[in-house]
Amino acid sequence: MTANRKLIAGNWKMNGLKADGLDLASDLAGRLKGAGPVAFDMLVCPPFPLLFLVGEAIADSPLALGGQDCAPKTSGAHTGDVAPTMLKDAGCRFVILGHSERRADHGESDAVVNAKAVAAHKEGLVAIICVGETEAQRDTGQANTVVSGQLAGSIPAGATAGNTVIAYEPVWAIGTGKTATPDDVKAMHAHIRAELEGKIAESAKVRILYGGSVKPNNAAELMVVENVDGALVGGASLKADDFWAIATACR
Ligand SMILES: O=C(CO)COP(=O)(O)O
Numbered sequence: 001m002t003a004n005r006k007l008i009a010g011n012w013k014m015n016g017l018k019a020d021g022l023d024l025a026s027d028l029a030g031r032l033k034g035a036g037p038v039a040f041d042m043l044v045c046p047p048f049p050l051l052f053l054v055g056e057a058i059a060d061s062p063l064a065l066g067g068q069d070c071a072p073k074t075s076g077a078h079t080g081d082v083a084p085t086m087l088k089d090a091g092c093r094f095v096i097l098g099h100s101e102r103r104a105d106h107g108e109s110d111a112v113v114n115a116k117a118v119a120a121h122k123e124g125l126v127a128i129i130c131v132g133e134t135e136a137q138r139d140t141g142q143a144n145t146v147v148s149g150q151l152a153g154s155i156p157a158g159a160t161a162g163n164t165v166i167a168y169e170p171v172w173a174i175g176t177g178k179t180a181t182p183d184d185v186k187a188m189h190a191h192i193r194a195e196l197e198g199k200i201a202e203s204a205k206v207r208i209l210y211g212g213s214v215k216p217n218n219a220a221e222l223m224v225v226e227n228v229d230g231a232l233v234g235g236a237s238l239k240a241d242d243f244w245a246i247a248t249a250c251r
Contacts, residue, residue, distance in 0.1 A: 004207050006040040006223065007165060007230035008247040009128065010237025011068060011096060011211075014047055021050040022057055027240040029061035040230065040250045043094055044237070048082055055091030066094030066128070069102055072115035074122075084123040094126045096232070098154050100171045110153025118156045121163050128165045128209070128232065129154050131192075135172035143170075144191050151195050161205035166192060167232040173212025175234060182225050185210050189227035216245035223250050 016024070025044055032042055045066040046054050055065050067090075071081035087095055097120065098113035117127040131150040133143040147168070155164065168188055170180050180188070189208050196203035210222055211232030222228060230250075236242040 004205060004229040006250040007043060007207050007209060008040045008243070008250065009043040009066070009094070009096075009167075009209065009230065009232045010045060010243055011099070011232055011234050012044065012046045012238060013068070013101070013234055015238055016046055016050060018050065018053065021046050021054060024238065024240055025054045025063065026057050028243065029058040029063040031240070031244055032063050033061050038247070038250075040247050042247055045094070045096055051087070051090035051092065059091065064094060065090070065092045066096060066126075067092050068096050068099070070095050070097070070116055070120055070125075072112065072119045074119065084120045084125055087120075087125060088123045092125060094128055094165075095120050096128045096130065096167070098150070099130045100132055100169060100174060110150055113154040114156045117154065117164070118158070121156065121158055124163075126163055126165060127159075128167050130167045130169050130211070130232070132169040132171050132174075132212070138170065138172065143188065147188065147192065148195055151192065151199070155196075155199055159200050161200060161202045161207075164200065165207045165209060165229075166196070167209040167211050168192060169211035169232060175213070177213050179213045179215075179218050179222070180210070182221050185222060185228060186225045189225065193227050214246060216242050216249070219246040219249035 043064040045068050067087040070084040074083050097116045102108045120127045131147050133146040137146050207229035209230045209232045210228050214231045214233045215236050
């Protein structure tokens, strides 16, 4: 099987004001432009208020822009929501959906994530659909079943290798400094790959990212694991040096 091109995605979460957000994105865009051919695609997902500014700052670089969520509708009376059309307008090509923090903080179900992915696809956005088990679920041997259920419920009809990316983010590894071992990651990514077969055409080409305490010191060992097609990075994506070190660990 030919390896998929890696995607290194930075999820800034609820971090970053105008000045530091612009500095971070411009710094990364500059490094990417100056680097020549690289073995990865790079993406930053800033908070909504920074999207237009960051989008303008990186417009002439290969650095891609994404949102951290979107509404399942195109427009209308939905106070506080942001439509996929608006993300597109700001220069986004990607949107993260169903992050465990959204599932926990906002009660997002698989059905909601599915509807959001449909809306995102309609606008031509690539949906990065997040799945992952809690520590209790892993400890009781339910990790595979939980992830299978999330995939079955969250991936919409019409998903393709071109418009959908899966991010496996074990909840217990997010922001905790605990990382899944390469063996755990290998097993879960193989499980996800098998689950995608039959659900998505050309399933081998769907990029499956790992997320959860990815840092410069563990990126190299994680990025060589079979079926790991990149990383979804939280904390370490807020420092240009760290995020760049993670990306350049890809071969
Ligand atoms: O949730 C994550 C990315 O979406 C991972 O966050 P950390 O890299 O901070 O663990």
